[in-house]
Amino acid sequence: xxxxxxxxxLRADAGGEGRLQLxxxxxxxxxxxxxxxxxxxxxxxxxxxxxxxxxxxxxxxFVDGEDCRHAGGLGTPVRDGTEVQVIPSxxxx
Amino acid sequence: xxxxxxxxxxKGLFVARSxxxxxxxxxxxxxxxxxxxxxxxxxxxxxxxxxLAGVTSSHYGPTVAVSDDLGETWREPERAPIAxxxxxxxxxxxxxxxxPGPAGQPGRIYAGVEPSALFxxxxxxxxxxxxxxLWDHPHRPNWGAGFGGQAIHTVLPHPEDPNRVLVAMSTGxxxxxxxxxxxxxxSNTGVKAYFFPDPYPEFGQCVHxxxxxxxxxxxxxxxxxxxxxxxxxxxxxxxxxAEGLPTDFGFTMVAHPHxxxxxxxxxxxxxxxxxxPDLKCRVFxxxxxxASWTPLSDGLPExxxxxxxxxxxxxxxxxxxxxxxxxxRSGEVFASADEGQSWQQVAAHLPDVLCVRAAVV
Numbered sequence: 001x002x003x004x005x006x007x008x009x010l011r012a013d014a015g016g017e018g019r020l021q022l023x024x025x026x027x028x029x030x031x032x033x034x035x036x037x038x039x040x041x042x043x044x045x046x047x048x049x050x051x052x053x054x055x056x057x058x059x060x061x062f063v064d065g066e067d068c069r070h071a072g073g074l075g076t077p078v079r080d081g082t083e084v085q086v087i088p089s090x091x092x093x
Numbered sequence: 094x095x096x097x098x099x100x101x102x103x104k105g106l107f108v109a110r111s112x113x114x115x116x117x118x119x120x121x122x123x124x125x126x127x128x129x130x131x132x133x134x135x136x137x138x139x140x141x142x143x144x145l146a147g148v149t150s151s152h153y154g155p156t157v158a159v160s161d162d163l164g165e166t167w168r169e170p171e172r173a174p175i176a177x178x179x180x181x182x183x184x185x186x187x188x189x190x191x192x193p194g195p196a197g198q199p200g201r202i203y204a205g206v207e208p209s210a211l212f213x214x215x216x217x218x219x220x221x222x223x224x225x226x227l228w229d230h231p232h233r234p235n236w237g238a239g240f241g242g243q244a245i246h247t248v249l250p251h252p253e254d255p256n257r258v259l260v261a262m263s264t265g266x267x268x269x270x271x272x273x274x275x276x277x278x279x280s281n282t283g284v285k286a287y288f289f290p291d292p293y294p295e296f297g298q299c300v301h302x303x304x305x306x307x308x309x310x311x312x313x314x315x316x317x318x319x320x321x322x323x324x325x326x327x328x329x330x331x332x333x334x335a336e337g338l339p340t341d342f343g344f345t346m347v348a349h350p351h352x353x354x355x356x357x358x359x360x361x362x363x364x365x366x367x368x369x370p371d372l373k374c375r376v377f378x379x380x381x382x383x384a385s386w387t388p389l390s391d392g393l394p395e396x397x398x399x400x401x402x403x404x405x406x407x408x409x410x411x412x413x414x415x416x417x418x419x420x421x422r423s424g425e426v427f428a429s430a431d432e433g434q435s436w437q438q439v440a441a442h443l444p445d446v447l448c449v450r451a452a453v454v
Contacts, residue, residue, distance in 0.1 A: 010153070042171040047153035050184035051176040058152045088152045 001025070002033055002078060005085040006044065013044040030063055031074035033084055048086060058089045096410055097163060097452040098418055099144060100426055101130030104444035106146055108164035115416050115430035118439045124167060125158070132405065134191030135452040136217065138199055142452050145202065145218050147188025155185050157204065159218050163454060175204055175212050175221045181228065183208060190405070191218065192248040198255050205245030209236050209262045213274070224274045227260070232279060232296050236265035239299055239318070246404055247300070252307035259303065259313065259328050266298035267315070269328050283331035285320050302346040302404045303328075309353035314383065316346040316358055316404075323383045334383025339370040344404040345419070349432070350411045354382040357409070357417055357433060359402040367401050374398035376407075376419065378433050392436035393427060400425070403447055410451035420446025 004020040011018050020041070027033045031053075038045040048059050053074070055061055061068045062085040068076045078084070098109040098118070105123040125148045132147035144160040146167065157174040158167040177183040186207040194201025204212040204221055210228050212221035227233075236243060244262060251257035256273040259280070266281040279296035286298045299318035306312065315322040315331060320341050322331035335341035342361045349355035357378050362370050369375065374393040377386045400421035410416040417433045420426040424443035429436045 043169075046156075046173045047150075050154060051173065052179065052182060052184050054184070056152065056154055091151055 001080060002027060003083045004033070004037065005083065007086055007088055009088065010044055010047055010086065013047060014041050027078055029072070029074065030061065030068055030076040030078060030084065033078055033082075034074070058091045060087045060089050061085070062087065094412065095163075095454050096412065096416065097135075097144075097454060098426070098428070098439065099133040099135070099146070099164065099448075099450045099452070100420055100440065100443065100446060101133045101146065101405075101448040102420075102424070102444040102446050103129050106130045106133070106148070107440065107443060109426070109439055111428075113412065115410075115412070115428055116437065118428070120440050121164065124164075129187070129447065131447050132188050132191045132204075133448050133450045134193065134202070134218075135450050136193040136202065137411075137452065138193060138196060139217075142454055143217055144452070145191040147191055147204070149187045155187050157188055157191065157218055157221075163452075170219050172220070174214070174219060175206060177210070178223060181223070183210075186242065187244065189244040189246040190248050192250065194250050195252050195255060197253070198250075201250075201255075203248040203250065203258070205248045205260060205262075207242045207244035209233070209243050209245050209265055211245055211248065211260055211274075226270075226275050227268065227277045230268070230277055232265070235297065236262065237297065237299075239263040247303045249303060249305055249313070251310055253310070257327075259305075261300040261303045261315075263301065263318070264297055264299040266296045266300050267303060267328055268296075280328040281331070282329065283333075284315065284317055284322055287319060301344045304346040304348040304356060306348045306353040312353065312382070314346050314348065314356045316343050318342070319364060321346075321358070321383070334379070337379070337384070337386040338377055339388075342367075343402075345402055345407040347407045347409055347417070350409045350415050351413065352380075355380050356383070357407065359407060359419060361401055368399050369401075372397040372399065376417070376429075376433055376436075389429070389433040389436070391434060392429075394425075399423075403445075405448035406446045408449045408451050411453050416451060418449050418451055420449050422446065 002022040094113040100107040105126045108121040134145040136143040149155040158169040190205035202214040202218040211224040214221040247261035249259040321335040400423040407419040417429040426439040
C-alpha cells in the first residue's frame with residue numbers, strides 16, 4: 001500500500017481526505033503513483049502536475065521524506081509502504 | 094434590475110451587486126482567495142448569464158471556473174478545461190481573456206491565454222481546444238513577452254460572421270482570421286513598434302487592448318504601447334487618434350455598449366513613467382471615434398493619484414444609460430451610472446484590480 005498525504009488546501013480536491021491510500025498499487029515510481037492519482041482524483045492531480053505532466057514549480061513532493069527533485073524526479077522509486085507527501089512551497093506575497 | 098460587477102484581483106474574485114441606480118454596492122466575500130483572477134467573462138446568451146473566471150494559483154496552476162447562479166457558487170471540471178496538447182511541449186500559464194462567441198454560436202467561448210494561444214470551447218467553457226493554425230503560425234517563434242508575460246489578451250469575434258475573429262497579443266500585435274481560424278494574418282499596418290529598428294514591422298507590436306462595437310464591426314479602437322489608433326477597415330490599417338489625449342500610453346480601451354464610435358480609456362503618462370498624466374485620476378471619453386477626447390473626473394479622487402489601470406480593469410454595462418467601471422492597482426473600484434459624467438467609489442482596499450466585467454440581470 002502507498003499512502004499520499006494531501007495538504008489542507010487540496011483536500012477538497014481529494015474528496016475531503018488528507019490521507020489517500022493506494023492498495024494493490026503496482027507502482028514502481030512516483031510517476032506511476034501520480035498517474036493513478038490522475039485517474040482517481042483528476043482535479044487533485046492537475047493541482048500537482050502541469051499540462052505536460054511535470055510537477056508544478058511551487059509544489060514539492062516528498063517520497064519517504066526526500067524531496068523528489070533531489071531524488072529521481074518522477075522516476076523516484078516507490079515500494080510497498082511508501083509515503084508520498086505533497087507540500088506547497090513557501091511562496092507568494 | 095440587478096447589476097453585477099465582477100472584480101478580479103491579484104488575490105481573488107469579488108462580486109459586487111447593485112440596483113438600477115448603481116449608487117450603492119454590496120461587495121460579496123472573496124472567492125478563490127490567494128489566486129490571481131486575470132480574466133472574468135459574462136455570457137449573456139442563456140436564460141441566466143453564465144459567469145466565467147480565469148483563476149491562477151501560484152502554487153497549483155491555472156483553471157477556468159463557471160457560475161450559473163450569478164456568482165453565488167462556482168465550479169470547475171475535474172479535467173483541465175484548458176490544456177496544451179502533449180506535442181506542443183507547453184503548459185498553460187494563465188487565462189487572460191474569456192469572451193463569448195456571437196449569438197449564432199451558442200456555447201462558443203474563446204479563451205486567450207499565456208503563452209500566446211487561442212482556445213475555443215463549444216460547451217460554454219467546460220472544455221476547450223487549441224486553435225492550431227494560430228499556434229502553428231510561422232510568426233509565433235518571434236512573438237515576444239511583455240512585462241506581464243506573453244499572452245493573447247483580446248478576442249473579438251465578429252458579431253454575425255462566425256468565420257471572422259480578431260485577436261491581439263503582447264507582444265506580437267493584432268491577427269485576424271476570416272476562415273474560422275484555419276488561417277491567420279497579421280494586421281498591424283500603421284501601428285508603431287518604437288522599440289524595433291523598423292518601427293512599423295509586419296508584426297511584433299505591443300498592443301495593449303482592442304475594442305469595437307458590434308453594430309459597426311469594421312471599426313476598431315486600439316491602445317498600443319505608446320499609440321492610440323482606430324481602424325475603419327476591420328483592422329486592415331490603423332490611423333492615430335491620440336492627438337486629443339494627454340498621452341498616448343495606457344492599457345485600456347472600452348467601447349460604449351450602445352453608441353458606436355464612443356470609447357473610453359485611462360491614459361498613463363509613459364512607458365517609463367507609469368502614472369496618470371499630471372497624477373490626475375481621469376477617464377477620457379471620445380464621442381466622435383477618437384477625433385476629440387473629453388476628460389471625466391467628477392467624483393474621482395482629486396489628490397495626486399499614482400496607480401495604473403490595467404488592460405482589462407475597465408468595462409461597461411449594458412444598462413441605459415450605460416454604466417462605466419474601472420479598478421486600480423491600489424484596489425479601488427469606481428463606477429459611473431451616467432456614461433462617465435460622474436463617478437463614485439464602489440470598493441477600496443482590495444488587492445490589485447486585474448479585471449472587471451459587468452452584467453445586467
